[in-house]
Amino acid sequence: MTVLLLPTYSHVRLLLSLTDYDVDGGRDLDIFDINEEAGLNLVEGDIVLDERQTRNSIIGDEYRWPTTIPYYMEDDLEINAKGVILKAFEQYRLKSCIDFKPWSGEANYISIFKGSGCFSSVGNRHVGKQRLSIGTNCDRIATIEHEFLHALGFWHEQSRADRDDYVKIMWDRISEGKEHNFNTYDDTTSSSLGVPYDYSSMMHYSKNAFRNGTEPTIVTKIPAFSDVIGQRMEFSDSDLLKLHRLYNCTQGSTFLDSCDFERENICGMVQGQGDKADWVRVAKAAGGPDTDYSNLGKCTGSGYFMHFSTGTANTGDTALLESRLLYPIRGYQCLQFFYYNSAGASDTLKIYVREYDKANPNGKLRFIKTIDGSPQELWQLHHVSLDAKTKFRVVFEGTKVGSGSSAGGLSLDDINLSETTCPEFIWRVKNFSHVMDNTPANTAIYSPPFTSKEGYTFQMKLYPNGTEGYPGELSAYANLVAREGDTGQKWPCPWKQMTMMLMDQNPHIQKRMSNQRSVTTDPNMKASGSDQFFWDDPRKVGVEVTDVDGSKYFRGPGYGTAVYITHLRAKSRDFIKGGDAIFLHAGDNSYCRREVGLILPVSVHVYVFVCYACMYACVCVCVCVCMQRSVDQCSIDTVMTTGHHNYTKWSRL
Numbered sequence: 001m002t003v004l005l006l007p008t009y010s011h012v013r014l015l016l017s018l019t020d021y022d023v024d025g026g027r028d029l030d031i032f033d034i035n036e037e038a039g040l041n042l043v044e045g046d047i048v049l050d051e052r053q054t055r056n057s058i059i060g061d062e063y064r065w066p067t068t069i070p071y072y073m074e075d076d077l078e079i080n081a082k083g084v085i086l087k088a089f090e091q092y093r094l095k096s097c098i099d100f101k102p103w104s105g106e107a108n109y110i111s112i113f114k115g116s117g118c119f120s121s122v123g124n125r126h127v128g129k130q131r132l133s134i135g136t137n138c139d140r141i142a143t144i145e146h147e148f149l150h151a152l153g154f155w156h157e158q159s160r161a162d163r164d165d166y167v168k169i170m171w172d173r174i175s176e177g178k179e180h181n182f183n184t185y186d187d188t189t190s191s192s193l194g195v196p197y198d199y200s201s202m203m204h205y206s207k208n209a210f211r212n213g214t215e216p217t218i219v220t221k222i223p224a225f226s227d228v229i230g231q232r233m234e235f236s237d238s239d240l241l242k243l244h245r246l247y248n249c250t251q252g253s254t255f256l257d258s259c260d261f262e263r264e265n266i267c268g269m270v271q272g273q274g275d276k277a278d279w280v281r282v283a284k285a286a287g288g289p290d291t292d293y294s295n296l297g298k299c300t301g302s303g304y305f306m307h308f309s310t311g312t313a314n315t316g317d318t319a320l321l322e323s324r325l326l327y328p329i330r331g332y333q334c335l336q337f338f339y340y341n342s343a344g345a346s347d348t349l350k351i352y353v354r355e356y357d358k359a360n361p362n363g364k365l366r367f368i369k370t371i372d373g374s375p376q377e378l379w380q381l382h383h384v385s386l387d388a389k390t391k392f393r394v395v396f397e398g399t400k401v402g403s404g405s406s407a408g409g410l411s412l413d414d415i416n417l418s419e420t421t422c423p424e425f426i427w428r429v430k431n432f433s434h435v436m437d438n439t440p441a442n443t444a445i446y447s448p449p450f451t452s453k454e455g456y457t458f459q460m461k462l463y464p465n466g467t468e469g470y471p472g473e474l475s476a477y478a479n480l481v482a483r484e485g486d487t488g489q490k491w492p493c494p495w496k497q498m499t500m501m502l503m504d505q506n507p508h509i510q511k512r513m514s515n516q517r518s519v520t521t522d523p524n525m526k527a528s529g530s531d532q533f534f535w536d537d538p539r540k541v542g543v544e545v546t547d548v549d550g551s552k553y554f555r556g557p558g559y560g561t562a563v564y565i566t567h568l569r570a571k572s573r574d575f576i577k578g579g580d581a582i583f584l585h586a587g588d589n590s591y592c593r594r595e596v597g598l599i600l601p602v603s604v605h606v607y608v609f610v611c612y613a614c615m616y617a618c619v620c621v622c623v624c625v626c627m628q629r630s631v632d633q634c635s636i637d638t639v640m641t642t643g644h645h646n647y648t649k650w651s652r653l
């Protein structure tokens with residue numbers, strides 16, 4: 001039969017298209033599951049004790065680290081783990097005064113390696129090289145944050161002296177020989193730092209820890225918290241409060257400002273001078289919105305936002321709203337805010353920075369971007385990358401451009417500014433509770449494809465009601481996408497990390513407990529039972545699909561997890577607001593870009609600093625140039641703010 005001997009192109013594609021890969025093997029592996037399977041028998045599952053340490057050791061001054069912790073990443077770490085470790089460090093920097101710097105000879109440092117599981121010692125043991133293991137399946141941000149909280153001096157939440165007031169340990173349901181994992185510490189030796197018991201701590205066991213059967217080992221005294229304990233998303237408020245108290249933190253090192261406009265002082269923001277109109281703090285606006293964003297869906301009408309009424313302004317009027325003075329350290333920022341546009345179609349919102357230096361003591365406006373988009377009846381999330389290097393303010397400029405009358409205006413709420421990079425892509429899923437409840441199991445929805453800075457196109461595949469066998473879960477996979485005619489990419493795709501984040505829409509960026517998973521493309525990985533490279537060109541290993549606009553493209557196999565987050569957790573906190581969920585994506589791999597620094601010239605000697613950042617195989621090398629009289633005047637700290645794992649010293653050019 002000639003038809004079979006000469007299959008069409010689509011037949012070939014069908015035969016070769018690869019199936020999805022689950023990084024967890026379809027299981028929600030907590031730290032303790034991973035370590036148990038690895039055959040480890042550590043104290044409380046993931047704590048390493050040294051000889052000098054008894055279980056009751058006091059976490060006092062001598063066990064504390066300096067607030068900037070020297071670290072070293074050992075070569076055997078998985079590449080995805082390295083990227084996630086850097087992301088975990090970024091959360092510490094955003095939410096606490098704890099910072100990390102690559103080890104450069106300090107007496108004590110944390111050496112991160114790939115052991116058989118996830119574990120750490122508690123506190124600074126003063127042993128020189130103190131090891132912390134991020135093994136297979138430990139490459140989740142909360143797992144890494146959890147192990148570093150141990151290293152910083154914290155025990156598990158349910159080992160507090162007062163835990164019996166809050167949870168009941170079901171001793172007869174604990175696996176034989178594992179009972180010691182449920183010991184407590186006396187309150188004369190372990191301090192809870194004046195913070196109430198926290199069911200939502202990321203240092204709490206889950207209800208099923210070390211069980212021998214199917215019944216929970218930990219029963220919360222308040223039943224509603226039964227499925228809250230064991231969260232592995234992000235630091236809870238109390239986790240951060242304890243960290244702040246132990247380390248005398250005053251603020252996050254990369255955090256700059258946050259405002260939800262709930263207080264009349266509008267967080268120290270000011271009305272610009274010399275414009276014709278003002279922004280006004282209101283609870284609702286003619287023409288919309290009827291409610292602010294911070295309190296959307298909670299206490300209707302109770303919240304406030306800033307509004308520039310283009311309905312009442314004259315054509316050509318502008319209104320400036322300026323942040324308080326801010327002092328950058330890194331020199332790059334991410335501004336994010338919610339924006340409701342009920343103005344005329346041609347009215348604009350523009351973002352500027354007002355920068356202050358010797359030549360401009362009163363500040364000089366620099367245009368950053370115009371916020372696009374026609375009026376829409378919803379609050380929309382926007383991100384704007386800034387690059388302020390000196391003292392500055394962020395400036396929102398509203399302009400009534402159109403001459404026609406319009407009822408509404410421009411509105412702002414929940415502004416956050418931090419010295420971090422912005423996510424690259426926003427995917428908003430409307431009516432998300434409904435989508436979760438009404439999508440059949442094993443049915444996927446897809447984000448629009450998005451192309452990262454380096455030219456690869458990604459897509460998130462989401463199963464709102466889980467893949468086969470995972471009802472009540474969200475399953476999430478990253479896919480590569482290519483279009484006919486795409487050129488310039490290298491296949492199989494080498495070492496690109498994609499992060500899929502379900503955003504906790506808490507108004508304050510430091511209180512967000514977003515849920516995220518990152519995966520990295522390994523160009524050497526073969527699909528199981530196949531000679532095909534998993535991350536090869538989607539035109540070769542994927543399937544052809546038709547986009548909503550009728551255009552066609554090819555989608556490669558998915559790589560992710562069936563157990564991204566449970567429905568129960570997705571319906572908690574502010575993951576869904578105004579009915580909608582927001583996924584943030586980053587096809588992120590270049591930590592270099594932000595590191596390149598130039599220390600300003602003073603004199604004749606030129607020194608260069610070479611660092612190998614992020615992923616080895618990306619071969620992204622950054623060079624920092626320092627022109628100073630002596631090498632001692634070249635500061636490593638100023639250029640090493642996000643942390644490299646490997647670098648060479650300053651040397652003469």
Ligand SMILES: [Ca+2]
Binds near residue numbers: 262293294305413
């Ligand atoms: Ca508000």
Ligand SMILES: [Ca+2]
Binds near residue numbers: 271273276
């Ligand atoms: Ca004004």
Ligand SMILES: [Zn+2]
Binds near residue numbers: 031
């Ligand atoms: Zn632990």
